[in-house]
Amino acid sequence: MSRRPSSTYRVQLTPDFGFAQVAGIAGYLRDLGVSHVYLSPILQATPGSQHGYDVTDHSRIRAEFGGASGFREMAQVLAAHDLGVVVDIVPNHMNTENPAFWSVLKDGRDSPYARWFDVEWDEDGKVALPVLGDDTEPVVDGDVLRYHEHTFPHPGHYKLVDWREGPGYRRFFDVSTLIGLRVEDPEVLFATHEVLFWLVDEGLVDGLRVDHPDGLADPRGYLERLRARTGEKTWTVVEKILIGPERLPADWPCDGTTGYEVLNRVNGLFVDPAGKEPLIRLFTELTGEPADYRPVMLESKREVLELFFRPEVERLAKAAGSTPEAVRELLAAMPVYRAYVVPGEPPPAESVEIVERAAASCSEDVRPLVHEVLYGSPEAITRFQQACGPVMAKGVEDTALYRWFPLACLNEVGGEPDVFGVSVAEFHEFCAGMAPYTMTTLSTHDTKRSEDVRARLSVLSELPEEWADAVEQWSAAVSFDPHHDYLAWQNLMAAWPISAERFTDYLLKAAREAKTKISWVEPDDDYERGLRAFAEAAVRLPIGKFTERIDPYAMSNSLGAKLVQLMMPGVPDVYQGTETANFSLVDPDNRRPVDCPAEPRSAWDAAKLLVTQQALRLRRRLGGAAAYLPMRADGPAAEHVIAFGRGADERERPRAVAVATRLPVKLARTGWGGTSLTLPAGTWRDLLTGALHTGRIPLAHLLAQYPVALLERHDL
Template sequence: MISTYRVQLTPDLGFADVAELTGYLRELGVGAVYLSPILQAVPESGHGYDVTDHTAVRAEFGGLPALRDLAARGLPLVADVVPNHMTVPVPESRNAPLWAALRDGPASPYARWFDVEWPVALPVLGDETGDGNGGLSADGSVLRCHEHEFPIRPGTERLPLAELLAAQHYRLVSWRDSPGYRRFFDVSSLIGLRVEDPEVYDATHAVILSLLDQGVLQGLRVDHPDGLADPRGYLKRLRPRVPGPLWVEKILIDGERLPENWRCDGTTGYDALNMVTRLFVDPASEDQLVKTFARHTGVIEDYETVRREAKRHVIDLFFRGEVDRLVAAMTGRVEESGLREAVVELLTAMPVYRAYVDPGEPPSTESIRVVRRAAREAARHTDPGPVARAADLVLYGPAEAVTRFQQTCGPVMAKGVEDTALYRWYPLAALNEVGGEPDRFGVSVGEFHEFCATLPPRTMTTLSTHDTKRSEDVRARLAVLSEMPDEWALAVDSWAAEVFFDPRLDYLGWQTLMASWPITPERFTKYLLKAAREAKTAISWQNREPGYESGIRRFAQEAIDVCGESVAAFTAVVDRYARVNSLGQKAVQLLMPGIPDVYQGNEITDFSLVDPDNRRPVDFRARRALLAEILTPGTRPDTWDGQKLLVTTTALRLRRRLDPEASYTPVEAGEHAVAFSRGDEALVVATRLPVALERRGGWGSETLMLPPGRWRDLLTEWEYTGRVPMGHLLSRYPVAILGR
């Protein structure tokens, strides 16, 4: 497989619609279509991770016949699979296995499917009791609670309501309480599956494995493997059944690598995304940007402090039940003084999403190092004795304790960092990405080359996904601010003097408004509402405050009405350089080691924000027309859209003849360019830090020594050999893609 194109299937974009796109994608140069989850989910779902039925291909997309028709179009298909969880739908009867388990309890053959404690606490009761029964009523074999419905245990149907409730295999509790089951992060509507059980694995994977066996699917992307009890065992079992690539949605923190014993081709590319982003950020501006951020927000703490406070906050807010269950697994429900607080601090201090300790096996040197490092940090905040005890139990304790600690680390990292800290500390929001570190301002060309040298040849690389906080072109604009921090400070000072609301939110709003311009008040408002709820400093998803949310709506509208003209003028200046970053990061990502993915629509400029904004419909008709224009002989586009599409299709077509195992060789190109060759077939040169380049007067006498032989720039058709002046090589476009 040479490349992929990610398509977000929705009830409005099904298999037949994707089939109609295959001609365009083939012309673009795409090697495979990469589909969001295809199994039956909640009918109205726009993402598909809320699976209700593992035995059916999703009807809203056209079902199995339409999927087969899509496969028959000739482009290989890769599908996103969700082994960690399925949905707790409303009404709950939509999930037949869960319904049977709740009805029949531990004796049900489906009880082993779910990671639960019996009787299962179900957080569905509202804050208002309403009538005397709190909205509860028994209706034959069904218990109803407003829009919810639950099965009544056979033989208890005629009991008085209070006795009936006590007789069930579940307990209805407040929506604010922790559920009696492992869930996906803090999402109580997604219940954890015990896919480590062979019977559960077989039942939940039968359709997917059949599609692989029949050649309908060629590869898989595994969602959230860190949530599994045994990701290594899961991948070991799955790998022989997958003829093509097997990727894992694994978030690697800077410098972290996948365990060598995970049988997969690599990650879904957040590690590459963050390195490419940093390559186009100037680290010299760090102090100025942090000072501007602090001046506007009042946040004076460093990122590590904010990060720690955010993780501790979400543990207290969301994960009390998970911690209780973990501590009980450690001690056999015998209380040990200080152990619970030690576990909380150890979870808070963990620097990665998983420690990779396998029950019953000696922990690796790296696992010991990570846990001991976290223990040293945790001991600074609570009694060191219980912390040492907790660390020992995490490494050498009962199997359930070891596993549950692994499964709790990921949710704490995801909710504490991705969905809290990154919305509280954002001097340069381009760095606030999944798996990113917003206090690491940029990398050198040398560091980037070192990173590429370690990449598995068939790992996925990407710049945008359905989970990114902002699209690649939004980040390309924001990266320019690292080269003009003084101009940015003056601009944002002027806007903030005109329109203001909450200092902790406004500064993120101004970065977002500029980087996504033009944007409607509706889209801008939705982003700010989500950002405020994720930050959890004034409101949250659990605690809405109508007055504050009205203030956000007023700010969004007034910022555009009052400052829109000035924002547009500033963005126009930024775009002279953002285009350079956009084309450069695209060329680098598409030709660096790994299998490149293009997220739907991002073959041209896209200024989407966090989901669901990045799942908006894509205008493929316009992209198809522009591609036809670009592929007309002699055409040389001069718009940003046209140039990005030219870079994308040129790089993807070059990948067709490039062996994924082709060597990666850095080429010396000076401070303002990154260059590398892939085997003897391809060479990429991309401009970086364009503002500073312009200020110094351009390329001057700088040259680049090409590897031996004659090369042709596939973007311009110009031919080169030997030593080439940079000013000539990059005179038409800020990037060059050379082939033989």
């Protein structure tokens, strides 16, 4: 019988770490306190894939992980340790190298799989495949056509075109090797989910994490069909990125999101708003970039529309009876990943407002298009909805966030890098509106940098002058590209110690994503050699002295963020290896193998492991949907603490209290003074120190050993 998690532990499955290896750490995960293991995609994917989002066969559990028998054996071992399983599912797309699409290439519209894929057939009944890149001629070899590493059926109802043209099918973002699925078709839904359904039916899977629902023709309809088939008891969360005040549509039948909106708010608690002006000034002086982020974001979106999305723009323009220029203008102005208009239904007022607000910043030529994407044909409405997400992802996540970075810990998925800091009152208000079983997280396989890298970077908001002096010294010793050196210094310091190889790999990816000097499609050997030389020289500088200077404060931020995330409303996820200090950068760096079980190698490691373990075990005791009760400290340093209770007895007294220090640099200058926290009636045990407390407690006493406290009612 399915059960909802109290917490999850995310494991990145690879050919070297499959189901047997997960079973091998069951005892460790049970002792850590999680209730469920949360696995990356498990279906058959491209051989050697390190992530699994490139599914090739939905009818098979991935052989490299151990196949169906290996999954069953793992699930049985986990169940024996009172651990359930949550799996990551990919309904939006699959790899083009699969038998179903091969059939479509061979037989065209006559293929039994033609309805599977979101294909645009040309007037000759062919689909465009963007693979041609040079003067090499394709070679016929029996019943196949070969071109470099590509193989296609021959003869076939397709045409090979230049790779820059884009494909004749919907794809995942700009990745032409990932073709969009039409799961709005019941036959396609069943065929691509049959294995997942039997895993749920047999009680081997308790929960589903739905990848990229914004790419679907009808996300709400998909979730309705998914819930109808898997049942109310199957915990379901969606990878939905929410911007600013945006909230998950209320009519989506799921338990919540995967937690990026939570990540950004928890992170903001430990950023000092006073650092905004000096850090932006430093950034503009060093890079020559503007002080305003919004024009950079808009220009980045315009650029990716020109670079990557010509086929999508032309299809939408055709469907809406508009021009490509108007389509590009409106898509670039959209502030969110999707506005959720459903064909045949009146558009929600908030959706109309979003599109109208975007159009208000555009030329008059866009006005007719606004009507079409809100009230027009089903194709126009749907294609607009499906196009918004890729433009946001490629324009913001993978371009603008690599161009505008005064404080890089704010440059996270769903983040707004010009918004410095979240107040305690704002955070309490946000928590009051959270769904009880939404997922919360601090690090994922897609975050730009790990939670502890961000914890170090947050300290810079309290020490902008010292940071500026350090960067000036390092830049005088080593420099390369003014547009990106400052991003390099932030990540080098925050990920320290780091090898020249890892640092180089990060810088190359960052430069390619920024697309100002090089890109994935336009390399420059001279630039890349210079970047490598810069990285090798930079890691030889005494960067560690500055990191050591700020680490006491960074550790405070790290433990505080971890405790808040683990104890706030929702189902907390621990990304593999982040139960101890983890200084990973963007993927693939954050998908490296981790030591499990974790062995503390520093005081930071030991403290973070203790906080994680005690909080997760407490969450299991509290159960789901425990009440959230904001608490206030009294005294001159009250702004430096966030405290809240969880759970409630019949007298509405909380069963647990979490207390975390914030903005520790400024606190160190003034001390707690007479600041205190009044605990609810009863005796309270600090699960981190074992100390007992009652009544009004001076924070200098409560937080004397650790910058955080986790209290449980001792008289229950």
